[in-house]
Amino acid sequence: MDFLELAGKRILIFGVANRKSVAYQSGKVLEEAGAEVIYIVRSDTRKESLKNLLKQAPTYVCDVEHQQEIDQLHSEISQKYDTIHGLVHSIAFADYSAGWLPFHQTPRSAFLQAVDISCFSFIALSNAFSKLLDPEQGSVVTVSISTTRMAAENYGYMAPVKAALDSSVCFLSKSFSNFSKVRFNAVCPGLLKTSASAGIPGYVDSYLFAEKATLRKEAVQTKEVADTIAFLMSPRSSGITSQGIVIDAGMGTNYFDKEIVAEDT
Template sequence: MDFLDLNNKKILVLGTANRKSVAFQTARVLEEAGAQVIYSVRSPERAESVRKLVGDAPIYVCDVERQEEIDDLRDKVAEEQGEIHGLLHSIAFADYSEGWLPFHETPRKAFLQAVDISCFSFIALANAFKECINPETGSMVTVSISTTRMAAENYGYMAPVKAALDSSICFLAKSFSHFSKVRFNAVCPGLLKTSASAGIPGYVDSYLFAEKATLRKEAVQTAEVANVAAFLLSPRSSGMNSQRVVLDAGMETNYFDNEIIGAQ
């Protein structure tokens, strides 16, 4: 039985970087369920590297900072692939080239670029693809974080950016409800071991602490996030709209774990 009901459904996946990325592992789950995955990456160079991972699957290039490239992506996908049934937005970027800075010293240019790439791009893509996605069963999913209320110093300004992304799913869901049944949800994992996270100053120490704080003493795995993202993209999650699905292995309920307190 095809539980996810994704056989022959076309899903556009944006943000594949390498084997460790949420986008790539979600695409694998989708393909195992019979979906046809369409990939979009940010540059020709990235397309070359991703080609080695995805074989003959369609790959398009789109820099989401450029509206004309988003529009071109929509036109090409519509012409060459036809109607899509889902869209996964697994895109985030923050410029930490100036090193760690206190939040109040966040560079304006870096903050606004992070909002543009990590948040507004989801809104822009939703608007661009509103006529291309199935209006009855379409699903758009983004990747956020487990909490935007924990002021982790080394995560800098990305938590407020992700908070904007989280809020956007509610407003997108409401906007689209006036003319379709397309759903918007976010999968929100705790700390993951990915290539992107490796670039965040001090991330490894936070990751190791988070692992101790989970109920199972084991960090959330990217494959677990991919499973939930695929579910949210599928018709099986039809009753879920405007939701954040948190995957933190119980960390938020375990701050006062005796082992952690005793180690202080």
């Protein structure tokens, strides 16, 4: 039974880096649901390294930091496919090479690059594929974070960047509503165990704390985020747009968990 009504739906997925990626896990769930998944990766080197993982799935290259590559990708996709039913944007980048710095010392170049790759690419890709997305049932989903109001020092300037991404979901929803019913949403997970997160200073300690703070005392799994993305791609979620779906296993309601409080008293 095709409960999610995803069989035969054609979905672009941006951002696979390896087996642990949200993008990869999402692709697997969507493929299991019968969708035709088209992967877009950052470079030819990345494409080669993922050849065994992605197997026979169609895979294209696009570095979203460069508009000409986005334009080229659109040209290649539109020549082969007449309709895209969904787009998953799982792209984020932050240059922490300067080490941990107080937020007010954030390097201008690092902040602007992070906004460009992590946020503006979502707008640019949506614009590029605006005429190819199914105007009746198209769905676009990006990956944000569970809250941008928690000032985690080690996450630094990426929280304001994700806040811009969250706002872009709303503005894209409104903008596209002038000519289509394409839906825009974000999945907003708590801390995940991914390769990308390993580059954040002090992430392991934050991850372990977040796990304690969940109601179930178990961290959010990447598969759980992928399952939510699949639902948002599905016509079954047709009434949901311009939203951020938080996936944090109750962490946001449990900061005063008695066990955590007892450890600090």
